Amino acid sequence: MRQLLDRLTLREKIGQLNQRLPGWDALRVNGSRLEVTDALRREVDRFGGIGSLYGLQRADPWSGRHWGNGIPPERSAEAAALVQAYVVGHSSSGLPTLFVEEAPHGLQGLGGQVLPVNLAVGATWDDDLVAELAALVAAQLRGRGIHVALLSGLDLLRDPRWGRAEECFSEDPYLAARLAAATVTAMQGTGTRIDDTHVAVVVKHLAAQGAGIGGRNGSGAPLGWRELHEIHLPAARAAARAGVAGYMAAYNDVDGVACSANRDLLTGVLRENWCWEGIVMADCTALDRLLDAAPDHAHAGALALRAGVDVSFWDQAYVVLDEALDRGLIEMADIDRACARVLGLKQRLGLLDHQTMDDETSFGTEASTGSESRAGDDALAHRQAHRLAHQLARESIVLLSNAGVLPLAAGQRLAVVGPNADDLAAQLGDYTAPRPVPDPDSSTVRSALLELGFAVSYAAGSKLRERLPGGLDAVRAAVDAADVAVVVVGGSSRRLYESEFAENGAVAGADLGMTSGEGVDLSRVAIDPVQIEVARAAREAGRPVVGVVIGGRPHSVTEFAGFCDALIFSAFPGPTGGDALADILTGVESPSGRLPVTLPGGEGVWPVAHDERRETSRGYADASYTDNVLLGTGLSYSTxxxxxxxxxxxxxxxxxxxxxxxxxxxxxxxxxxxxxxxxxxxxxxxxxxxxxxxxxxxxxxxxxxxxxxxxxxxxxxxxxxxxxxxxxxxxxxxxxxxxxxxxxxxxxxxxxx
Incomplete structure (x- = not known):
């Protein structure tokens, strides 16, 4: 490794530390042809190679890629091989690039397996099932030529107002640590070497992003060292013990020091205390945000590099590391150390296998032709993953109350109403690629109950935060014709192609259709008043009411529960969520999910986590914690x-x-x-x-x-x-x-x- 490092020029080493080009801009789909772009050519020329390429296969409104212009799943491995061949063949370093993709609950690429979000995973309390699915997802990613999966799992949900709540396993460090370790082990394998059926995992975010002031994304975390280590680092420590390949430094600061410039965290804790070896990646544009604590990009890059960040992500700060070196802000040893870690990950993935220390030309490109046998294997893996995703969604469903209404009886006439009753997008969560149309693998509550043979009358009643003309009258009419009303409310992380996005992809503008997701922090977390009106209208019809909350955060359900004879909570359950909910509603399976977080009893009663320190305070004079629904709550159809x-x-x-x-x-x-x-x-x-x-x-x-x-x-x-x-x-x-x-x-x- 030392010989390989020594032969690289300063420009080439800096190129290995940068991840600047949006991957979706590296390749163009031109009819039946895949073509590399001028943007890729310029980036390779600029740095003599590309260390990492993020988002080659990403498809979503931010990237602008969809089924009409994105990389189709059957050509994904071909696309990766084409880009890799260009990078290796046209760079002065001859080094292959790392293909990096988002996979917080399955690959965010066209045709990628989509799982329930982490908040739903936490509700299963089933690390064995989670590991089984994670291994299948890893094999799918590697089969598409992907090397590194960015995986949420380190954030602890300490404030339900935070828009990224759905990406958290739990508010409890033990549960989060168990699930993080299971996922990392399954996706990477158990050996030091990461073979061609596994991927390197970069877990995010480090650290304490879930404790931001006011539940605002990226805000400061005013924590003492004990709170940091007891609550926010156990999941990260568990990942380190599982041999995780990398961490992503969070946007937030901890007690005023930005995580991406926090040497005590990235070097002191990770490398010195935990004896962990791997890469640290900055979050998207996080290093340029250091300009509020540094006079220029060179200083910002120096802060991050010396703290322990190895890979930048769309920042100017690491482009000017040569300037930082000339000005004495860093030493060559700092650049070499980070570059060696990046090369070490490539070696761990087998990307340097064909490279000898004095041969500069030969690297594998992992080309795949998609043979018939491979297609058969993919179809089998897809069926297996679909089955397990359905099981995971089913195990994640939490029955909060039941006055004998559930399970539903065969032959009952059902009114299925509410904004989330027949909205697939509201089940999927953030960081999700568009689904194919038609989509035979997907179901909603309405479609699943119809498929089971129930007579179903339907009315949306309202949107998530807007009334529909005549919506309540339609609800009353639907319930009048039914024996039982199933009222499906909650939230959505649906992104639109016309949405406004920040430079890092977070939602920037207001959207009444979104109530969760990155950039969608809320000041109130109760079920929206317009949805409460739908529940009230159903109740006024005089039929038993089954309430179902499909959401991405710990909603306050106190008011909504007052209209329900039974109540279910389902964190975004994914495309199979409708079938899973129908299985529980009809008694095909008894519910077994337990809340991985505490549902607040009302607005403004913070904090609500079940593991807060005991207090001598009596609490608020005008509100009580007694309505909180505690972590661990969950009923069954048995006792x-x-x-x-x-x-x-x-x-x-x-x-x-x-x-x-x-x-x-x-x-x-x-x-x-x-x-x-x-x-x-x-x-x-x-x-x-x-x-x-x-x-x-x-x-x-x-x-x-x-x-x-x-x-x-x-x-x-x-x-x-x-x-x-x-x-x-x-x-x-x-x-x-x-x-x-x-x-x-x-x-x-x-x-x-």
């Missing part, structure tokens, strides 16, 4: 009992907790068992509770099973000032009920240093 039988501890921060689970109901069902805990250490105010373990069991009616939870340093340790877990005398109370505080049958574990 279950769970209790802690015993717990034992050993020195070295190890303990075992034995829990017995019994199905006391009349049908087989899956049941998620969260293990809650409260850690007590002298002199440190405890948290109300935290998740310290979880398991899922499927039991027949009347059956029981014992589950063993094995706890370690993450649950029993205390965070030191350096962010390391250490043994400190104290105890941990554990329980399995949904109580916010330890019940009388909680079991105490003494921590043995």
């Amino acid at each position: 279950f009992e769970a209790c802690v039988l015993k717990a034992s501890a050993e020195p070295g921060l190890r303990a075992e907790v034995h829990v017995r689970v019994r199905n006391t109901g009349g049908r087989a069902a899956r049941f998620v068992v969260p293990l809650f805990g409260r850690r007590h250490v002298l002199g440190i105010r405890p948290r109300v509770r935290q998740v310290v373990g979880h398991a899922a069991v499927r039991l027949e009616a009347g059956a029981e099973r014992d589950v063993v939870f094995r706890l370690g340093a993450a649950q029993l340790g205390t965070v030191s000032a350096r962010g390391l877990l250490e043994a400190t005398p104290g105890h941990l109370d554990v329980w399995v009920s949904g109580d916010l505080h330890p019940p009388t049958d909680a079991v105490r574990i003494e921590v043995l240093p």
Whole structure:
């Protein structure tokens, strides 16, 4: 590697650290031909190569790519090979580029597998299923010639007003860490080498972006070191242990220091404390935003490079690293260190296999011809992924209340009403490529219930934040003709091709059709008043009402719930969401999802996370936390009992907790068992509770099973000032009920240093 690095010129090294060209501008679809563009030619000439290329296959309103002008899935590998061949053949360095794509819940490219969003994934509490799907997604990406997947998963949802809530697994660090580690391991594989069925993962965002002031995207996170390490870094630490290839530095600052210029975070924590080796990528245009703390681009680039950022993302700051070097702001060793990390990732992916230290010409381009056998494999993988995505969507559905209305009975006449009752786009979430039309793999609540043979009358009633002329009259007429009303409300991250976008792709303008997504932070999170009017109209018709909330954030459902005899929460469940919801509504499957976040009881009652520190304050004089719907809430069509039988501890921060689970109901069902805990250490105010373990069991009616939870340093340790877990005398109370505080049958574990 040293010989390879030494033969590169300064210009070529800087080229390896830059990711400047929008990938969709690198290739043009010209009838049946794929052609490289002049923009690609200029970029290769400018830096003697391209280190990374973001978004070659991205399709969405921001990129302007769709089924009419984007790269079709059957030609995606060909497109990547064509660009790679040009980069390798026409650059002075001869180095291949890294193809980087968004994959927060499946590939954001035409025909890419689309999964439920992370908030839905968190509701499954099923890391095994998540891993199985993630492996299929990784194979699809690599088959298309993609090397690096940008994956959300590090952000902890600490404020429901934040528009990117859907990208978070949970508000709880334990649950987020489990799911992040499972996803990284499945997508990258377990070895140091990343083979041709896996991709390198860059997880985002580091760190504390979910704790922005006021729930505003990219705002500061005014946190102390303990809060940072206990809440916002466990998922990142779990990814490091799983061997993650890279991290993306967040936009926000932590206590005034921007994450992309935070040496304590990017070098001190990642590389020195955690002994992690990999690349750090800046978020899109984040380095140029450092100009509010630096006099010019050269200083901004120097701040980021010396902090530990290896790859820039559409910034001017890394274009002028040669200027920063000339001015003494950085040293050549800083550039070499970052460049070596980029080359190390290419080596880990096998991109340098055909390169010897004294041969400058031969690199693989991973060309693929799309043979018949490959097409058959792709079809099989697609069917398997579709089946698992449907299972994931089904497991993510949370039944919050049920007064005996569910499951629906065969032969009932249904009124399916509300703005999200028949709107596929409202199920998909942000960072989603356009679906094909027609789309045989997709379903809405209305279409799925029709497919099951129900007589369905339909009325949207309203838009998400706008009334429809005659909408409420149409709702009343539909419900009058039905036995049960299914009212489907919530939100949407739908982007439009005519929308206004910021330079980093976030939504910039107001759009009444969007209530979630990057750039869509809200001051209020209750179900919109115009949707409440739809629920009221359905209730006034005198029929039982089943409420379904499809959304991308923890909505306040208190008012809406007052009109419902049963209530379901479904974070954006993806294209199979309609079928999944129909399975739950009709009793094909018993609901097993549990909230991965707390739903606020009303507006302005912040914070709401279940694991906040205990307070001496009595709270607000005009509002209460009692209406909050806690993390872990979720009902079944059966009934279950769970209790802690015993717990034992050993020195070295190890303990075992034995829990017995019994199905006391009349049908087989899956049941998620969260293990809650409260850690007590002298002199440190405890948290109300935290998740310290979880398991899922499927039991027949009347059956029981014992589950063993094995706890370690993450649950029993205390965070030191350096962010390391250490043994400190104290105890941990554990329980399995949904109580916010330890019940009388909680079991105490003494921590043995």
